[in-house]
Amino acid sequence: MANGKSYLCDTTKCIACRSCQVACKQWNELDTLHTSNRGTYENPHDLAWCCWTLIRFKETERPDGTLAWDFLRNSCRHCMDAPCKQATEHEGSITIDAETGAVIFNEGTKDESYSKIRLACPFDNPRQGPDGQLYKCVMCYDRVHNGELPACVKACPTDALTFGDRDVILAAAEARLEEVKADGFPNATILDKRDVRLLLLLADPASYYVLNTRDG
Amino acid sequence: MLLTRREFLKTSAVTAGVAITGMGFALHPVEAHAVELRKNLEEATRTTTICPYCAVGCGFVVDSAEDASGKMVVINIEGDSEHPINQGTACSKGSSLYQLANNENRLTTVRYRAAGAAEWQELSWEEAIPMIAQRIKDTRDATFKTVNAAGRTVNRTLGIGSLGSAALDNEECWLYQKFLRALGLVYIEHQARN
Numbered sequence: 001m002a003n004g005k006s007y008l009c010d011t012t013k014c015i016a017c018r019s020c021q022v023a024c025k026q027w028n029e030l031d032t033l034h035t036s037n038r039g040t041y042e043n044p045h046d047l048a049w050c051c052w053t054l055i056r057f058k059e060t061e062r063p064d065g066t067l068a069w070d071f072l073r074n075s076c077r078h079c080m081d082a083p084c085k086q087a088t089e090h091e092g093s094i095t096i097d098a099e100t101g102a103v104i105f106n107e108g109t110k111d112e113s114y115s116k117i118r119l120a121c122p123f124d125n126p127r128q129g130p131d132g133q134l135y136k137c138v139m140c141y142d143r144v145h146n147g148e149l150p151a152c153v154k155a156c157p158t159d160a161l162t163f164g165d166r167d168v169i170l171a172a173a174e175a176r177l178e179e180v181k182a183d184g185f186p187n188a189t190i191l192d193k194r195d196v197r198l199l200l201l202l203a204d205p206a207s208y209y210v211l212n213t214r215d216g
Numbered sequence: 217m218l219l220t221r222r223e224f225l226k227t228s229a230v231t232a233g234v235a236i237t238g239m240g241f242a243l244h245p246v247e248a249h250a251v252e253l254r255k256n257l258e259e260a261t262r263t264t265t266i267c268p269y270c271a272v273g274c275g276f277v278v279d280s281a282e283d284a285s286g287k288m289v290v291i292n293i294e295g296d297s298e299h300p301i302n303q304g305t306a307c308s309k310g311s312s313l314y315q316l317a318n319n320e321n322r323l324t325t326v327r328y329r330a331a332g333a334a335e336w337q338e339l340s341w342e343e344a345i346p347m348i349a350q351r352i353k354d355t356r357d358a359t360f361k362t363v364n365a366a367g368r369t370v371n372r373t374l375g376i377g378s379l380g381s382a383a384l385d386n387e388e389c390w391l392y393q394k395f396l397r398a399l400g401l402v403y404i405e406h407q408a409r410n
Binding site: 022146155 | 297
């Protein structure tokens with residue numbers, strides 16, 4: 001496997017401040033949406049062509065009757081073998097950045113079938129903009145190429161998000177996983193760690209989190 | 217060798233690139249091209265500042281550049297990696313500082329609603345400042361007390377209060393507090409207490 005870059009999103013450290021969401025909008029100059037209060041801090045209600053990073057909130061009752069509130073980042077996982085790219089019909093519409101491994105949607109995605117690309121994504125990330133182009137997180141690959149961290153990672157005040165060479169991040173993720181397990185969370189996992197560049201470390205079983213963005 | 221985080225990332229990025237192409241085991245079709253920052257920070261004017269919102273006092277870097285009409289505008293604001301408090305990080309409000317400078321909803325003129333009037337009108341600063349100064353002087357002259365009921369020297373006015381300034385920085389707060397205390401105000405509050 002190519003090395004490239006990876007993120008570790010350690011949800012045990014995430015406080016859902018959503019600084020990552022705002023930093024993403026700031027750097028990428030993304031438009032805003034009119035939203036309404038749905039009785040949750042989760043906002044906007046879904047990813048959008050102008051919202052590439054979204055913190056999902058889910059409150060569940062644990063078997064012992066206590067309530068717990070879990071946060072999970074949703075954004076492009078930058079798959080090692082991107083299904084969205086496999087679903088393209090036009091050369092170059094979706095490319096893999098050589099240095100980082102970032103999955104990049106180019107202008108050519110205007111000519112692709114939106115529904116086909118979106119359905120190909122296991123994490124339901126692609127969204128179509130008013131200009132017809134498809135959009136999602138680009139790993140701030142322009143920043144990474146110039147020696148800067150992705151905007152979300154730089155902004156994260158609790159170090160829940162870290163970023164670096166894939167081998168280093170994978171090793172750090174495994175070490176942290178052992179720590180979390182030893183700390184009273186034997187069911188802790190890292191989701192899809194072999195297949196994606198955004199490693200999500202969960203303390204509790206995956207059913208306690210909003211894993212996919214498809215509503216419902 | 218001691219590297220800054222920026223230098224470290226640059227070094228590791230180059231190493232990773234060599235590992236992929238040099239050893240020829242990249243499994244995916246890849247596209248190599250020079251990537252420039254989407255915002256031209258290299259040629260921007262960098263200014264450090266302190267976040268105006270809460271009392272933590274995080275450091276930020278403001279990048280500004282000339283727009284098409286030659287006016288200096290803010291193009292990027294993000295955490296200052298070299299600031300000891302936040303070390304480059306920010307909360308969600310801090311991350312939104314860019315909007316403080318670039319915002320079509322921002323008021324740029326004085327808005328005045330006369331007593332009893334239903335409509336706002338726009339005033340120039342030249343009209344507004346003397347009007348405010350005159351009212352402060354009239355009220356202060358009418359309400360200033362040098363001693364209280366017990367005969368103690370107080371030199372204060374209870375006729376004027378100040379509400380606001382939560383978004384000022386440290387130096388502005390110092391000036392503002394000096395100004396209000398010099399007038400003899402004691403009712404001094406800011407809008408962020410909740």
